[in-house]
Amino acid sequence: EPEVTQTPSHQVTQMGQEVILRCVPISNHLYFYWYRQILGQKVEFLVSFYNNEISEKSEIFDDQFSVERPDGSNFTLKIRSTKLEDSAMYFCASSELQPGGKLFFGSGTQLSVL
């Protein structure tokens, strides 16, 4: 069964550094998302992306964050100048034909900011 692939599975960084989290969505999917889950808290929406542009973003997704689809298969989340509170599990997801609805999630990248 096709799946969403995320790399790396774990990322440790120093406060103030930039990180790039990578995702390969399912190949025929058109909508891409990033969600995060801080330990012990709810899964939170960050951003959705369609047709090479952001279609919706949350209040969390400020200028520190950016997303890109640099080629036909990868979808990345860049976090600049990381803060301690950015430590979380970051999930990439994709959906086939419509925004939202049945999302397929990757296994996540556990980001630890020290």
Added chain:
Amino acid sequence: EDKVVQSPLSLVVHEGDTVTLNCSYEVTNFRSLLWYKQEKKAPTFLFMLTSSGIEKKSGRLSSILDKKELFSILNITATQTGDSAVYLCAVEETSGSRLTFGEGTQLTVNP
């Protein structure tokens, strides 16, 4: 602000028991309610519900939505240890693409 509240937050049962997980929601322009199972990392899709009163079934799992009372239940019959997971409820609005998740119910099924 959209709100999704799940109960109970955790539940411990024995194999063979039947469990009912609850999800209530407040959302401005409802489109759908979804259930996901989160075992170790990635949430995996279980059901999407858009209409009241129509039960969705998959094996021992079933779910139903009540749009008047703004809640959904997820039933698991004849539970197995492999059902141990966090079950997430999420709602989606017509106006956007985000899912708003509840806190999840941690289900533990003991042999």
